[in-house]
Amino acid sequence: MRTAQGRTGSTAAERIREAETAREDLWHALTAVGVTLPSLGLDAASLAAREPTPLVELGRCNLETARRLTAALHRRPE
Numbered sequence: 001m002r003t004a005q006g007r008t009g010s011t012a013a014e015r016i017r018e019a020e021t022a023r024e025d026l027w028h029a030l031t032a033v034g035v036t037l038p039s040l041g042l043d044a045a046s047l048a049a050r051e052p053t054p055l056v057e058l059g060r061c062n063l064e065t066a067r068r069l070t071a072a073l074h075r076r077p078e
Contacts, residue, residue: 012052019054033072037061
C-alpha cells in the first residue's frame, strides 16, 4: 500500500530497503546510458530519524557527467 508520502514499506527497515532498491535501479539505468554519479547513495540524515523517510542522494558530478546526464535525459521519451 502506498502512503501519501509515496512510501510502500510500513516499517523503517522496509522503507530503507525500498530506497536501496530505488538507488540500485537508478544506478543501473544511468549506467546503461553511460552516466556515472560517483556520490549516488542514500542520504544518511534522512535515515537517522525515528520514522525515516529515506532520500536518494544524487550528489555532485563533474561537467562531463552533467553533460552526459543531460544528453541521456533528452534522448528518453516521456
